[in-house]
Amino acid sequence: MIKKFTVLLAIIFIVTNVIAQENVSDSVDTESSDSSVEQNETNKSDALSSPEKENSSSTSQDVESSDIVVTASKMETDIKSVAVPISVFSNERINNSGVATSSEVLAGDSSLYVAKNGGIGGLSSLFLGGAPSNAASVMIDGFRINDITQPSGGFNYSLLNFFGVKQVEVVKGAQSTLYGTDALSGVINVVTNDYSEEDGVKIIGEYSNEKTHDERVAVSEKGERGYLNLNFSHYYSNAYSKADSQKYSGDELENDSDRIYNFLGKGGFALTDTILTEAVCYYSKNDIEVDEGAYQDYSDQKNISEMSFAGAKIIFEPTEKFSLNTKVSYTVVSRIIDNDDGSYGAYYGEFYGTKKFVESNMSLGLGKFNKILIGADFSSEDFESGDSYSKFNKKDVYSYSAFGSNNLEIKDVLYFQLGGRYYKNELSGSTFTYQAALSLQFPSNTVLKGSVSTGYKAPTIYQLYDKTYGNEKLDSEKTFTATAGIEQAIGKKFQLGNEYFYMKYDDMIVSNSSTYVFEMAGGNVKIHQVTFYGKYLYNKKEYLSVKYSYLNAEYKDTEKKLERRPKHKVGTELFKKLTGSTSLYVTYIYNSKRYDDKDNTDSKKLCSYHLVNLKGQYEYSEMISGYVRVENLLNEKYQEVYGYAVPGTELFGGVEVKF
Amino acid sequence: MQFKLIFTISFLLSVLTHLIVLGSIVLFSNWEDKDILTQNMIFRMTVASEKIAKPKIYDEDKLMSSSKSNGSNSNQEPNNSIDSTAVKKYISEFAKNYPPAYPVFCRRNSIEGYVLLKITFVVGSSNPIIVAEKYSGSKLFINAALKAAEQWDYSFAGNLSRNISISQKIIFSLN
Numbered sequence: 001m002i003k004k005f006t007v008l009l010a011i012i013f014i015v016t017n018v019i020a021q022e023n024v025s026d027s028v029d030t031e032s033s034d035s036s037v038e039q040n041e042t043n044k045s046d047a048l049s050s051p052e053k054e055n056s057s058s059t060s061q062d063v064e065s066s067d068i069v070v071t072a073s074k075m076e077t078d079i080k081s082v083a084v085p086i087s088v089f090s091n092e093r094i095n096n097s098g099v100a101t102s103s104e105v106l107a108g109d110s111s112l113y114v115a116k117n118g119g120i121g122g123l124s125s126l127f128l129g130g131a132p133s134n135a136a137s138v139m140i141d142g143f144r145i146n147d148i149t150q151p152s153g154g155f156n157y158s159l160l161n162f163f164g165v166k167q168v169e170v171v172k173g174a175q176s177t178l179y180g181t182d183a184l185s186g187v188i189n190v191v192t193n194d195y196s197e198e199d200g201v202k203i204i205g206e207y208s209n210e211k212t213h214d215e216r217v218a219v220s221e222k223g224e225r226g227y228l229n230l231n232f233s234h235y236y237s238n239a240y241s242k243a244d245s246q247k248y249s250g251d252e253l254e255n256d257s258d259r260i261y262n263f264l265g266k267g268g269f270a271l272t273d274t275i276l277t278e279a280v281c282y283y284s285k286n287d288i289e290v291d292e293g294a295y296q297d298y299s300d301q302k303n304i305s306e307m308s309f310a311g312a313k314i315i316f317e318p319t320e321k322f323s324l325n326t327k328v329s330y331t332v333v334s335r336i337i338d339n340d341d342g343s344y345g346a347y348y349g350e351f352y353g354t355k356k357f358v359e360s361n362m363s364l365g366l367g368k369f370n371k372i373l374i375g376a377d378f379s380s381e382d383f384e385s386g387d388s389y390s391k392f393n394k395k396d397v398y399s400y401s402a403f404g405s406n407n408l409e410i411k412d413v414l415y416f417q418l419g420g421r422y423y424k425n426e427l428s429g430s431t432f433t434y435q436a437a438l439s440l441q442f443p444s445n446t447v448l449k450g451s452v453s454t455g456y457k458a459p460t461i462y463q464l465y466d467k468t469y470g471n472e473k474l475d476s477e478k479t480f481t482a483t484a485g486i487e488q489a490i491g492k493k494f495q496l497g498n499e500y501f502y503m504k505y506d507d508m509i510v511s512n513s514s515t516y517v518f519e520m521a522g523g524n525v526k527i528h529q530v531t532f533y534g535k536y537l538y539n540k541k542e543y544l545s546v547k548y549s550y551l552n553a554e555y556k557d558t559e560k561k562l563e564r565r566p567k568h569k570v571g572t573e574l575f576k577k578l579t580g581s582t583s584l585y586v587t588y589i590y591n592s593k594r595y596d597d598k599d600n601t602d603s604k605k606l607c608s609y610h611l612v613n614l615k616g617q618y619e620y621s622e623m624i625s626g627y628v629r630v631e632n633l634l635n636e637k638y639q640e641v642y643g644y645a646v647p648g649t650e651l652f653g654g655v656e657v658k659f
Numbered sequence: 660m661q662f663k664l665i666f667t668i669s670f671l672l673s674v675l676t677h678l679i680v681l682g683s684i685v686l687f688s689n690w691e692d693k694d695i696l697t698q699n700m701i702f703r704m705t706v707a708s709e710k711i712a713k714p715k716i717y718d719e720d721k722l723m724s725s726s727k728s729n730g731s732n733s734n735q736e737p738n739n740s741i742d743s744t745a746v747k748k749y750i751s752e753f754a755k756n757y758p759p760a761y762p763v764f765c766r767r768n769s770i771e772g773y774v775l776l777k778i779t780f781v782v783g784s785s786n787p788i789i790v791a792e793k794y795s796g797s798k799l800f801i802n803a804a805l806k807a808a809e810q811w812d813y814s815f816a817g818n819l820s821r822n823i824s825i826s827q828k829i830i831f832s833l834n
Contacts, residue, residue, distance in 0.1 A: 195768035224797045225764065270764030273803045317763035 071169040071189040074178045081415035083437035084451045085172040085499040096585045098615045098629045102160040110549040110571035111531045115564040118242025118644040121258030121288040124157040129501045130527045130553040131185030139189045143311040143329040148353030151462040159284040161262040164231025166191045174455025174481040177419040177435035184455040184479040192266045195227045206654030210239035226269035235260040242291040244645045256289040274318045281310040308332045321365025331355040350386035374404040383461040395465045399425040415439045428475045431456045445489040455479045463518045471518045478506040493537045501529040527553040546572045560600045568592040581619040596642035609638035625656045743823045759807030762799035771832045772796015774804035779824040785816040804829045
């Protein structure tokens with residue numbers, strides 16, 4: 001398989017290079033365009049000068065805010081240099097869609113697979129590159145927020161909202177060297193709005209034909225030494241039953257309510273010209289009615305999940321080439337499942353968890369091209385079950401690690417990253433992970449990328465201490481990943497590329513098939529994913545993108561496919577201005593058939609579906625705009641999780657006011 | 660208790676690591692690397708500690724000959740004095756070679772701007788009066804520009820025969 005793919009990569013590389021050579025004139029155009037940007041920059045500098053001719057000196061630094069990502073190397077890096085597969089969901093792209101819930105936004109990318117128990121508030125899993133749902137590290141501004149109360153340490157994406165976000169960066173390939181535990185298959189980092197957000201107030205309100213409504217308010221204020229952004233959103237739906245209507249006659253079904261609150265706040269303040277402090281906090285409350293899908297439609301049970309997170313950073317940066325960062329965070333998560341009156345029903349549980357984290361790292365530029373990053377972190381987690389059927393009392397576990405990474409970046413030529421991390425967990429012993437990544441940029445606008453890395457995930461407190469199923473002898477789960485890719489720009493408007501992602505588990509925690517006790521099972525999962533993508537830019541803001549992913553994810557021992565991942569997935573996006581004040585945004589997602597369980601039972605095969613969403617927006621003035629959007633235009637009846645229905649066609653109308 | 664112990668050890672280890680690296684920077688300061696690190700950080704660290712002399716880009720002979728070559732000015736000023744054009748030129752050299760550090764808040768948030776410094780030399784004093792006359796972007800630029808200007812070498816001011824006041828613009832821009 002790998003050999004075949006290598007040959008395929010080589011062929012694509014040759015073909016794309018031939019195409020690029022034929023478009024040399026376009027490339028020249030690109031360069032001259034860059035020059036004009038520099039000219040504009042010069043003009044901007046001139047504009048800063050006063051009319052009199054005076055002596056002047058400028059302090060210049062290479063920063064391109066629009067093309068900078070931070071997740072791939074834990075430092076600001078030009079996206080062109082990044083050597084690992086990365087998907088960026090910009091603020092603009094999220095605003096264009098009109099949707100801010102993370103599952104809906106991320107599902108638009110063909111290399112990410114989302115499975116949700118019904119509607120917008122339902123338990124939501126994401127399989128990054130096809131890997132298990134607990135194999136990705138979810139972060140807000142570099143702080144890990146994985147749910148401590150989930151038995152396997154996954155994350156419920158219904159708790160994550162992208163309103164007030166600058167961009168979301170999804171990096172594929174194990175990232176434990178930079179980000180520690182959980183980054184087995186990659187990282188999803190939510191970069192929140194900062195000083196770049198415009199001053200003022202933004203209010204968005206929308207209402208649907210199913211009486212679903214969503215209200216969002218953002219307030220931003222910035223001064224010469226600091227800024228503050230506050231974002232609040234509320235969502236409510238009581239439109240349909242999440243239980244699959246095909247399993248019931250109409251009388252047994254009731255509409256289920258989903259109510260979600262989100263708050264995101266971020267502030268930054270310059271203590272001196274070399275010391276900067278930043279603080280971010282996030283709160284999410286998800287109050288939904290519990291359905292057990294194909295099995296029962298409970299009428300009086302609900303699931304309330306809450307997550308509160310606060311993080312702070314102090315950055316000492318006397319020059320662009322030296323930075324000392326210290327950051328601390330505190331996260332509290334709770335999950336309560338009970339009846340409306342507080343009594344226990346068919347399903348119950350009360351789970352509480354907290355996590356404390358402190359990290360100090362330092363980046364240092366050595367010479368013109370080399371940057372090193374070293375650091376150490378410490379974290380402590382505790383977890384308890386609050387119900388009367390508790391199987392264990394409050395338990396905690398701590399871990400610490402030290403890491404280092406060397407980044408060699410010669411702009412527009414090559415980027416090389418080599419790093420390692422030593423990790424020690426109180427119970428599961430020590431682990432060493434490494435990461436090596438290389439990208440080569442050719443004058444023909446071709447970029448070759450490749451990386452190899454290892455990842456680890458510490459066992460959860462539940463896996464360690466549960467009195468019935470826990471096992472204190474568990475070790476960390478470990479993975480090996482490899483990525484490769486080619487990107488080719490053709491002229492100024494076309495971008496083509498492909499990427500390959502390979503992942504295998506070396507050590508895995510599984511539940512024993514007869515005793516259900518957690519145990520180490522060696523490596524039993526192998527994943528190959530190939531993605532092709534193309535993007536046509538009408539101009540800087542308008543675009544058409546198409547992305548296709550092929551996935552082969554299977555259990556080695558049984559050769560069965562991993563559940564809920566389609567073999568083929570397509571994601572396309574179009575954003576186009578129709579007139580000066582009207583715009584159209586359309587997404588199309590195709591998911592092929594997939595199984596819902598490990599045994600690949602035919603009766604639980606989930607059907608393929610085509611999902612089309614669109615949004616038309618009219619800007620009445622700079623202050624007021626209105627929009628109409630349609631979700632599931634084709635009224636597809638499909639399921640992402642067996643037994644859980646999803647809403648049919650829903651029409652929304654919304655207004656956006658800025659002042 | 661265990662948490663506090665581990666936290667303390669981690670913190671001390673972290674501080675120790677940082678001290679080792681900072682020490683390495685000072686040791687490696689002999690590198691002939693004209694990057695910002697050596698230009699700014701080492702320069703400012705060493706000047707602050709006053710253990711190493713300020714870098715000498717001021718050349719008295721060149722300054723004098725430069726003054727003499729300025730025909731019109733030489734008529735107005737005594738032969739052995741330094742004229743304002745020459746002073747401007749040397750201040751400009753300092754501004755180019757030892758620019759202020761870009762304030763971290765501004766760099767990370769892509770804030771650009773400028774500061775117009777007025778540097779006044781008074782006869783008999785080698786310490787000029789430096790004030791910021793105008794600025795744009797952020798007040799943080801003022802502090803950065805003043806800090807940098809205070810580190811420049813003004814030893815030539817002792818040779819001045821009359822008061823001189825010059826303007827020096829410092830532009831903070833991100834390319």
